[in-house]
Amino acid sequence: MPDIKHFDPDEALERAERLFWRHGAATTSIQAVAAETGLNRSSLYATFGGKRQLHLAALRRYVRLRSVPACAALADDTRGLPAVRDFFAGLIEARCEGEYARWGCMLVNAYAGEEGADPEVRAVLDEHHRRLRDAFRTALETARDRGRLAAGVTPADGAEVLVLLAYGVNVRSRAGAGAGELHRTVAAALAGLAPEAPAD
Template identity: 50%
Template sequence: MPDVKHFEPEGVLGVAELLFWRQGVAATGIQDVVAATGLSRSSLYNAFGGKDALYVGALRRYVEHRSTPMFSRLAEDRRGLPAIEDFFSRLVSVRCRGEFAGWGCLVSNAHLENPSGEAKTVLDNHQAGLKAALQSALETAAELKQLRPGLDLSATAEHLTLLAYAINLRSRAGASPDQLKTAVAAALSPLARDPRRQGR
């Protein structure tokens, strides 16, 4: 049996992540990965078990390296609403500027391709992690009395989760930073306690 471990699997996953992110899974064949990595088709299949497994690995890598750090930063930020505002500001910036501007989010893009099995599990876990981070920040905001009374924190966290996915998809479709920031402001403004009632 040939040795297929002479290359670094993490590096191959990094290449596959970028291919799937930019092109989508349906438009990316195993030959694209072969061309991008210089590896043989047999080496890729022996190491990863095929395109579907490689895709799942790329999704997991994306979540681990790109999504989870943002979620953790939000959940650990004790400023409440300003932390949520900063999260969305960073999200808009990442989606609209820099090397990956216009690519959207690999996970959000994946939802459009109706994944199943392990890929769907990765997507579901991503959604749960994002909602949990947003709900944690909302709970902090409630403790700091920044939110209007009676707000359903779980439903609001779900709403903001959907807003994040919408930003990912609309940025890929060419929405401008100003358009996305306006949508964020419209979603966050009704959450805040009336400034005239502060201290009452």
């Protein structure tokens, strides 16, 4: 039997993910990934195939471990608007404090970069957009069914608005917007979704 890998591919991928997330695909070199992981370039090429595939794998890891769980938590939260409120609270926290502060969202960053032209990247971005929108819609449908959604708002349209709002939060947080400012802004936006006289 052959030799076996001397490192954990997923741990290396996580390091690559962070570099791509923080600095973007264009300005992250294979050299930099090799330095960060402690691996030789040959091992990276043997494992992932090249920069394009490595970036895609990192993007998909980000979706799998960060975007999907957050959307699932939102979709599974049966409280209606409070679920939306907590989703944004967690988003702002993650974007403004801790290890990933001011990194923005890796997917939104990719939207704005040249890498968005790649069809496979675009597919990942579109899939994420749908997932987040559907999670918002589920939460808004719950709110509506309980009479806790403002009269003029449909869950479908409201969900699209909330996705754009989330994109805006991701953009602004990368430029250093404070958590307090973002919390306040999101609260104002969500206030428009609740009925004038909240039932609780």
